[in-house]
Amino acid sequence: MGDLASFAKDHKEVRFFLFNFTDLFGTQRAKLVPVEAAARMQKAGAGFAGFATWLDQTPAHPDILVMPDASTAIQLPWRPDVAWVAGDPWMNGEPLAQAPRVVLRRLVEKYSAKNMKLMAGVEPEFHLINSDGSGVSDTKDTQDKPCYDQSAIMRRLDVIGEICSTMVKLGWGPYQNDHEDANGQFEINWNFNDALTTADQLAFFKFMVKAIAEKHGMRATFMPKPFINLTGNGCHVHLSVWDNDRKKNLFEDDKGDLGVSQLGYHFLGGLMQHAAAMAAITNPTVNSYKRINAPRTISGATWSPSSITYGGNNRTHMVRIPDAGRAEYRLPDGAANPY
Numbered sequence: 001m002g003d004l005a006s007f008a009k010d011h012k013e014v015r016f017f018l019f020n021f022t023d024l025f026g027t028q029r030a031k032l033v034p035v036e037a038a039a040r041m042q043k044a045g046a047g048f049a050g051f052a053t054w055l056d057q058t059p060a061h062p063d064i065l066v067m068p069d070a071s072t073a074i075q076l077p078w079r080p081d082v083a084w085v086a087g088d089p090w091m092n093g094e095p096l097a098q099a100p101r102v103v104l105r106r107l108v109e110k111y112s113a114k115n116m117k118l119m120a121g122v123e124p125e126f127h128l129i130n131s132d133g134s135g136v137s138d139t140k141d142t143q144d145k146p147c148y149d150q151s152a153i154m155r156r157l158d159v160i161g162e163i164c165s166t167m168v169k170l171g172w173g174p175y176q177n178d179h180e181d182a183n184g185q186f187e188i189n190w191n192f193n194d195a196l197t198t199a200d201q202l203a204f205f206k207f208m209v210k211a212i213a214e215k216h217g218m219r220a221t222f223m224p225k226p227f228i229n230l231t232g233n234g235c236h237v238h239l240s241v242w243d244n245d246r247k248k249n250l251f252e253d254d255k256g257d258l259g260v261s262q263l264g265y266h267f268l269g270g271l272m273q274h275a276a277a278m279a280a281i282t283n284p285t286v287n288s289y290k291r292i293n294a295p296r297t298i299s300g301a302t303w304s305p306s307s308i309t310y311g312g313n314n315r316t317h318m319v320r321i322p323d324a325g326r327a328e329y330r331l332p333d334g335a336a337n338p339y
Contacts, residue, residue, distance in 0.1 A: 002070040002071050002073075003039065003042060003070050004017055004035075004038040004039065004042050004068065004070050004073065004083075004085065005035075005038055005039040005042075007070060007073045007083065008035045008038060008083075011075050011080075011083065013075070013080040013081055014035060014075055014080070014081060014082065014083045015034065015035055015081040015082070016032050016033060016034055016035065016081065016082045016083070017032075017033045017035070017038050017041075017068070017073070017082070017083050017084075017085055018030040018031070018032060018033075018082060018083070018084045018085065019031045019033050019041065019046040019066050019068050019085060019087050020066075020084055020085060020086050020087060020203070021048075021066050021086070021087050021088065021089050021099065021101065022086075022100055022101060022203055022337065022338060022339060023053045023054040023055050023099075023100070024054045024055060024056060024098065024100065024337070025054040025284070025337070026100075026284070026335065026336065026337040026338065027053070027054060028203060028206075028207060029048065029053050030084075031046045031048070031066070032082075033046060041068075042067075042068055042070065044065065045065025045066055045067045045087075045090060046065065046066045046068075046087075047063045047064070047065055047066075048063065048064050048065075048066060048089070049063060049064075050063075050064045050089070050091070050096075055089070055096065055098065055099065056098055061091070062091060062092065063091075064089040064090065064091045064096055065089070065090045065091070066087040066088065066089050066090070067087055067088050067089075067090055068085040068086070068087040069085065069086050069087060069088065069200075070085060072084075072085055072086040072200050073085040074170060074204060076208075076211075077166045077169060077170075078162075078166070078208075078211060078212055078215060079211075084204060084207070086101065086200045086203065086204075087101075088101055088102050088105070089102070100337050100338075100339035101196075101199070101200075101339050103339065104195060104196055104199060104339045105196055108194070108195060108196050111241075112244055115243050115244050116241050116242075116243070116244075116250065117194055117241065117242050117243065117244050117246060118194070118195040118239065118240075118241055119192055119193065119194055119195065119198075119239070119240045119241065119242055119246070120192060120193070120194075120195045120198040120199075120237055120238065120239055121189075121190075121191070121192030121193075121198065121237070121238040122198060122202050122235055122236070122237055122238075123187055123189060123234070123235065123236040123237075123238075124187065124188075124202060124205060124206070124222065124233075124235045124334065125180050125185055125186070125187045125222070125232075125233040125234055125235065125334060126185070126186060126187075126209055126220050126221060126222045126233055126334065127182065127184045127185050127186075127220070127221050127226055127227075127233065128156060128159060128184050128186065128213055128218050128219075128220055129184060129218065129219050129220075129221060129226070130218065130219065131214070131217060131218060131219050132219075133219060133221075135227075136183045136184030136227075137184060137218045137219075138152060138155055138156060138183075138184055140152070140155065141155070141183045141184055142183060143183070144298050144299060144300075145181075145299050145300070146179060146181070146182070146183050146185075146299075147178075147179065147180060147181045147299070148178055148179055149179045152179045153177065153178065153179040153186070156179075156186070158216055159212060159213055159216050159218065160177050160186055160188070161177075162212050162216075163188060163208065163209055163212050164177050164188060166208060166212070167188070167190055167205075172190040172191060172201060173190050173191035174188055174189065174190040174191075175189055175190065175191070176188075176189050177189075180231070181231040181297075181299050181301075181303055182227070182230035182231040182232075182297070182299070183230060184230075185230070185231065185233070188205075192238060192240075194246075199338045199339045200338075202235075202338040203338040203339075206222055206338070209222075221233075221334075222235075222334030222335070223285075223287055223334055223335060224283070224285065224287050224288045224290065224291040224333035224334050224335050225287050225288075225290035225291040225294065228290070229297055229298050230297055230298065230299075231297045231299055231301070231302060231303055232290070232291030232294070232302065232304060232333065232334075233291075233333060233334035234291070234303065234304060234330065234332065234333050234334070235332045235333055235334050235336055236328055236329065236330050236332065237328070237329045237332055238326050238327070238328050238329075239267070239326060239327050239328075239329060240252075240264075240325055240326040240327070241263065241264075241267065249325040249326075250263050250264070251263060251264035251267065251325045251326060251327070252264070252324050252325025252326075253324075253325075254324065258312055258321045258324070259321075259323065259324025259325060260321060260324065260325065260327075261325075264325070264327070267327070268310060268319060268327055271310075271318075271319055271327070271329060272308055272310065272318075272319070275308045275318060275331065276308070278331070279331065281336065281337065282329075282331050282332040282333070282336050283331065283332070283333055283335070283336070284335055284336065284337070285335045287335065288333050288335055291304050291333055292304050292305070292306060292331075292333075293306040303315065304330070304333075305317060305318035305330050305331055310327075315330070317330070318330055318331050
């Protein structure tokens with residue numbers, strides 16, 4: 001996992017670490033730890049009152065201690081005196097069972113013992129709006145079908161370009177930026193990775209996008225349906241399972257229907273069977289259901305699934321199989337917990 005003291009020596013501008021964790025509602029929580037205390041706090045953990053966050057606790061519960069995963073440390077490019085590090089809440093000497101990152105990490109470990117590694121890529125959509133939340137920040141962004149509008153993305157190049165350049169420096173491999181289907185809506189795609197790494201990246205991505213937007217006098221929102229007449233913010237997830245060495249995609253079969261193996265179809269069957277229940281996780285707010293099966297937007301389509309179906313390269317399904325060996329799960333939205 002590495003250690004934070006060494007990270008601080010290698011990144012001499014860093015004066016503070018944000019000991020971060022994500023609660024059940026997807027809200028990011030943190031304490032600001034000075035570099036001088038980082039080594040001690042890495043061993044002991046940063047203390048939090050669990051009831052003060054959304055972790056299904058009462059005021060009577062003992063403190064939780066957030067143990068940082070030093071391998072996730074990122075120096076903030078827009079604030080180089082601070083580094084962010086993802087962590088796991090512990091209580092009574094063991095990881096807090098309901099903490100989202102703990103849940104995912106334990107599942108990763110369970111299936112690693114079976115030579116399976118879940119790989120994930122995400123497509124987080126967000127709106128750039130006025131700082132007071134009054135509407136889309138770009139008053140010239142008014143097309144009925146603004147998706148991929150060249151002029152609109154160029155008018156927001158300062159923001160989108162800074163976010164993308166930051167991701168390049170972080171080694172995430174961003175490969176395209178686009179203006180999405182709604183006015184003021186954007187999406188940035190980067191390389192897929194193992195599920196835990198991608199989840200950590202998504203948590204940081206949401207923090208980063210909001211911070212950089214604020215730096216430019218705007219506000220970024222990932223809420224599923226910020227405007228009734230505009231397409232909402234999805235967070236599509238591309239899923240596949242590989243062997244532990246990441247040399248073989250266990251979902252891919254050239255002879256299988258749609259290029260999907262029997263294991264892939266079993267996985268797909270689970271998504272279909274449990275879709276309604278999983279919506280509590282993938283679509284956790286009232287606002288989420290204003291996106292799903294919403295009235296037609298001004299662009300002519302909501303681009304959100306309204307039924308539990310799957311198919312090939314067809315964006316009307318809940319699960320799209322765009323090419324061999326992976327499934328695009330289109331149900332999750334911008335309010336979903338990254339983990």
